[in-house]
Amino acid sequence: MKYSKIEIKHLFISWLAISLAFAIARGDFGNFDKFVVAIIFSAITVGLGFIAHELSHKYLAQKYGAFAEFRANFPMLGFAVLLSITGIVFAAPGAVIILGRISKDNYGKVSAAGPISNFILAILFGILALTTAGTLKEISSYGFLINSWLGAFNLLPFGMFDGQKILNWNKTIYGILVAVGFILIGISGYV
Secondary structure, three states: OOOHHHHHHHHHHHHHHHHHHHHOOOOOOOOOHHHHHHHHHHHHHHHHEEEEEEEHHHHHHHHHHOOOEEEHHHHHHHHHHHHHHHOOOOOOOEEEEEOOOOHHHHHHHHHHHHHHHHHHHHHHHHHHHHOOHHHHHHHHHHHHHHHHHHHHHOOOOOOHHHHHHHHOOOOHHHHHHHHHHHHHHHHHHHH
């Protein structure tokens, strides 16, 4: 994959902002040590999910011959950090900009790559959570939960969400992905 300096900067700032927002939402910002741990937790779980999601879109779009680069939405990143003080996180950090001719099928596959990457990460975190203990289990359980939600949330069938593009491409695959999302979220309380 090819990366520009601007893209790397936008990915890094988005990763930091998302990690900060989720750490603030956890409510540990009153104690410096706990807050630092919460940021690390979030950077590993949410941050990794965000990076995997966006780079999955980018990789597949470039594979199909399109120009693809991530661009941050700085106002939405600021909003996510501010809103997280309430304990709620609504993060729309930006998107991969895709330019070039891509068939409807390939565009659907590019859109599906993001949620699929989150579901794969959720499963990997779930396996780790079931086979470890202590802090690693806690991080892994949170990684399972958050990546299940990230994948499912992006399947909403409207606006600029991946779900609308996947639904326009293939209703069966969309249904399967939604079912996977519900199953993962459903079992997240047991992992």
